[in-house]
Amino acid sequence: MQWETVIGLEIHAQLATRSKIFSGSATAFGAEPNTQASLIDLGMPGTLPVLNEETVRMAVRFGLAIEAEIGHTNVFARKNYFYPDLPKGYQTSQMDKPIVGKGHLDITLEDGTLKRIGITRAHLEEDAGKSLHEDFHGMTGIDLNRAGTPLLEIVSEPDIRSAKEAVAYVKAIHALVRYLGICDGNMAEGSLRCDCNVSVRPRGQEAFGTRAEIKNVNSFRFIEKAINHEIQRQIELIEDGGKVIQETRLYDPNKDETRSMRGKEEANDYRYFPCPDLLPVVLEDGFVERLRETLPELPNQKRERFQSQYGLSAYDASVLSASREMAEYFEAVFEVCGDAKLAANWVMGELSSLLNKEGLEIERSPVSAEQLGGLIRRIQDNTISGKIAKMVFEALAADEGASADAIIERKGLKQVTDTGAIESMLDEMLAANAAQVEQYRAADEAKRAKMFGFFVGQAMKASKGKANPGQVNELLKKKLEG
Amino acid sequence: MHRLTLAQIARGLAAKEFSSVELSEALLARIAELDPGLNSFITVTAEQALEQARAADARRAAGESGALLGAPIAHKDLFCTKGVRTSCASKILDDFIAPYDATVVERLAAAGCVSLGKLNMDEFAMGSASESSHYGPVRNPWNTECVPGGSSGGSAAAVAARLVPAATGSDTGGSIRQPAALTNLTGLKPTYGRVSRWGMIAYASSLDQGGPLARSAEDCALLLSAMAGFDPKDSTCVDQPVDDYLAALHRPLAGLRIGLPREYFGAGLDPRLSDAVMACVEELKKLGATVKEIGLPSMQHAIPAYYVIAPAEASSNLSRFDGVRFGYRCENPQSLEDLYKRSRGEGFGAEVKRRIMVGTYALSAGYYDAYYLKAQKIRRLIRSDFIGAFQEVDLILGPTTPNPAWKLGEKGDDPVAAYLEDIYTITANLAGIPGLSMPAGFVDGLPVGVQLLAPYFQESRLLNVAHQYQQATDWHQRAPEGY
Structure with a gap:
């Protein structure tokens, strides 16, 4: 049977505020346990929440960026359940009236085509603390530093059809929240976490299959692996005559498998009701409109502009617009060199592999956009060849000079374009290879073509790569034919 | 000295007739002597009180003045007090030392009040008799066989017995007004949002409101002036200027339009209380008020609505008492579930458990x-009843309770009978309007209270009417025998 996968994602993006959603405690990652937990975060009797206005601004900006309906009156609700790292015995979240309603986001598939993914809603809520099971001799430690950290939970429609699409969608959300400056996107620190709802159905069937939810997957790679594993598990289960049950599963990256956490029958009745300690949040039109004016150019707008303004391919444009920093770097290189194609090739080629190798983000690139632009200019005006350019790039990366020009000058890498100098160099080289010259002249057309490369190589070697390759070709041909 | 009202204390301290230390010492001695028979205090903070009294005397010596500077009070034991046990009269918080002060506590301390201790109450403010306390029931100084009302019964008993001139209380369904009525005091529940709830351990967040219990309207005005006002730490606290309550006391009542809701005088009301209320109405007429009958038809649904909303909020508010971070933890928990079940099962009393279960359901x-949403609809109807009535009248008047104080243990096994005692008071909480109870006579030697209700933020009107009535009558000045 042919199976179709249906995926919906819930992404929790930690909002990059300085303080928590309902208290003044700091939100910085990695502090000593319970040093960033105030009376409110500890759920002390008598304490009350006060909403951090910045979280409202961030959520609205996200809503505007996905062209969503904004919840002009949105309401916080309590989600009641007991857990040791949930200090109040309820999570303050939003249920019936979220701050962001229906919206959508376009993702670029591998073949460069666009697909629109519906976003059901996005709502504000507080994070829980952490339970620590190591080092407590059979007991559990509770760290409430994270309790009360603001989260935006972004819920997609079940529009995603493969693990690859899911990854593309998460990457698009990741890029978007970083463009908006509302989340640092650091998945290793849990700033962006993903719950994947996965089901399969026979191709052509309209009704959804029973879904399983994989909780808290925290890297692009794991999202793809976890979903693919889950799809496989469900198909095998059904084909063996079994049934998928609605449950929560956990992905174990070490074993590359998902396993059951709890079933539907163990699911909590969360007893949602409007939080009586917080008033409904009423957004005035002026507030929303002022935020609309603060929106930066968004990834998809940038991608379209890169295609139309610079003539880049859909693929190149989407890679270069994937992060604000990458896009800014690319445009800065273009500013200096004026050649978008070369700039794109260098940024996506040499620069990206250098950054990958060094494990660096583009904003900490050892080669600045200014330096790379200057280097490309010297390729354009024939000062150096492409091959020498790579040497210069490596020298720039190793901080051997302030600019391409300085390195070319100091290392004497300037291309030789003086015809007389090249001719005498060629004469010397041909004299030293007299036997080969004779063979060449005796050979037929096909053989000559092969042997010509040998002479070019010898010539470039003799000039230490500096001779202009075009001139070398032209003069060499004349001399050999002549 | 214990017979002095707050207003008299203010004059005495200003005239240097006595010091705050002298006054506090006298009252602390009186508490030590008389409170064992009443059980109105859970914790007496004698040492800290004398320290505060010395500080107040020093401030006065340095030239500072202020109506409450050096005035002794005590707090209901659900207001958090830094460094002092704050128990909510529950076993689950028996060892809980609050790490911070409630805004009410902080404001009264800033005004110079001396806190003598923490007052007994119904566990988590759930009750109308102050019998559900982990620390034992409170007795009514008017008849120690009787309950003082609740949940602020410790506050009421202590003030009525002249152990302290005034006290703080909280009112979720009548918990200030009803005990005030049963002990011959003046008690005020302010408009929801008038007094900060920061640091007041929540029972039902959308209904809870702190307020004063004292022996006169004037004293309530003094205390409320210091308690009321915007607090950025409470999102439901309203940013609106606080009236000059003392100045408002002296307005004449000529032209005052009083409404008598017919629903307040129906079946269930002890006719002797009805007579006392009507005598009060006659007195107010003499002072210039006009009276008309009004209707509050949605009131008949108030008790069921209240007993859905309050327990629903309570079931969530009390989830934090889980034995994990503070409060009571059971011995040797075998698992997480065991920790929760036994800590809560052993830590909470029967009435609290009952309300948590009702609310959870x-x-x-x-x-x-069917329950919560329906109750919210009733709540809106009750609110619009009042808004409609206040188009026609300035003030609504009726009995505070259907009966005078009852015997300890009398309603112990019938929670619904006890819930019905709240019939006249809970509508003000559901609507959020302010209400006041004032002494208006006696039945069989037990006090009768009259309740006044006013539009939002018109506490000054309530205090004004009560004060004018108290200028013309002396019910409020009567003390229980032996106190």
Whole structure:
């Protein structure tokens, strides 16, 4: 049977505020346990929440960026359940009236085509603390530093059809929240976490299959692996005559498998009701409109502009617009060199592999956009060849000079374009290879073509790569034919 | 000295007739002597009180003045007091030392009040008799066989017995007004949002409101002036200027339009109380008020609505008492579930458990619409009843309670009978309007209270009417025998 996968994602993006959603405690990652937990975060009797206005601004900006309906009156609700790292015995979240309603986001598939993914809603809520099971001799430690950290939970429609699409969608959300400056996107620190709802159905069937939810997957790679594993598990289960049950599963990256956490029958009745300690949040039109004016150019707008303004391919444009920093770097290189194609090739080629190798983000690139632009200019005006350019790039990366020009000058890498100098160099080289010259002249057309490369190589070697390759070709041909 | 009202104390301290230390010492001695028979205090903070009294005397010596500077009070034991046990009269918080002060506590301390200790109450403010306390029941100084009302019964008993001139209380369904009525005091529940709830351990967040209990309207005005006002730490606290309550006391009542809701005088009301209320109405007429009958038809649904909303909120508010971070933890928990079940099972009393279960049920999937949402609709109807009535009258008047104080243990095994005692008071909480109870006579030697209700933020009107009535009558000045 042919199976179709249906995926919906819930992404929790930690909002990059300085303080928590309902208290003044700091939100910085990695502090000593319970040093960033105030009376409110500890759920002390008598304490009350006060909403951090910045979280409202961030959520609205996200809503505007996905062209969503904004919840002009949105309401916080309590989600009641007991857990040791949930200090109040309820999570303050939003249920019936979220701050962001229906919206959508376009993702670029591998073949460069666009697909629109519906976003059901996005709502504000507080994070829980952490339970620590190591080092407590059979007991559990509770760290409430994270309790009360603001989260935006972004819920997609079940529009995603493969693990690859899911990854593309998460990457698009990741890029978007970083463009908006509302989340640092650091998945290793849990700033962006993903719950994947996965089901399969026979191709052509309209009704959804029973879904399983994989909780808290925290890297692009794991999202793809976890979903693919889950799809496989469900198909095998059904084909063996079994049934998928609605449950929560956990992905174990070490074993590359998902396993059951709890079933539907163990699911909590969360007893949602409007939080009586917080008033409904009423957004005035002026507030929303002022935020609309603060929106930066968004990834998809940038991608379209890169295609139309610079003539880049859909693929190149989407890679270069994937992060604000990458896009800014690319445009800065273009500013200096004026050649978008070369700039794109260098940024996506040499620069990206250098950054990958060094494990660096583009904003900490050892080669600045200014330096790379200057280097490309010297390729354009024939000062150096492409091959020498790579040497210069490596020298720039190793901080051997302030600019391409300085390195070319100091290392004497300037291309030789003086015809007389090249001719005498060629004469010397041909004299030293007299036997080969004779063979060449005796050979037929096909053989000559092969042997010509040998002479070019010898010539470039003799000039230490500096001779202009075009001139070398032209003069060499004349001399050999002549 | 214990017979002095707050207003008299203010004059005495200003005239240097006595010091705050002298006054506090006298009252502390009186508490030590008389409170064992009443059980109105859970914690007496004698040492800290004398320290505060010395500080107040020093401030006065340095030239500072202020009506409450050096005035002794005491707090209901659900207001957090830094460094002092704050128990909510529950075993689950028996060892809880609050790490911070409630805004009410902080404001009264800033005004110079000396806190003598923490007052007994119904566990988590759930009750109308102050019998559900982990620390034992409170007795009514008017008849120690009787309950003082609740949940602020410790506050009421202590003030009525002249152990302290005034006290703080909280009112979720009548918990200030009803005990005030049963002990011959003046007690005020302010408009929801008038007094900060920061640091007041929540029972039902959308109904809870702190306020004063004292022996006169004037004293309530003094205390409320210091308690009321905007607090950025409480999102439901309203940013609106606080009236000059003392200045408002002296307005004449000529032209005052009083409404008597017919629903307040129906079956269930002890006719002797009805007579006392009507005598009060006659007195107010003499002072220039006009009276008309009005209707508050949605009141008949108030008790069921209240007993859905309050327990629903309570079931969530009390989830934090889980034995994990503070409060009571059971011995040797075998698992997480065991920790929760036994800590809560052993830590909470019967009435608290009953309300948690009722509230949990009302919020459950499949029942939410039928109970919680329906109750919220009734709440809106009750509110619009009042808004409509206040188009016609300035003030609504009726009995505070259907009966005078009852015997300890009398309603112990019938929670619904006890819930019905709240019939006249809970509508003000559901609507959020202010209400005041004032002494208006006696039945069989037990006090009768009259309740006044006013539009939002018109506490000054309530205090004004009560004060004018108290200028013309002396019910409020009567003390229980032996106190």
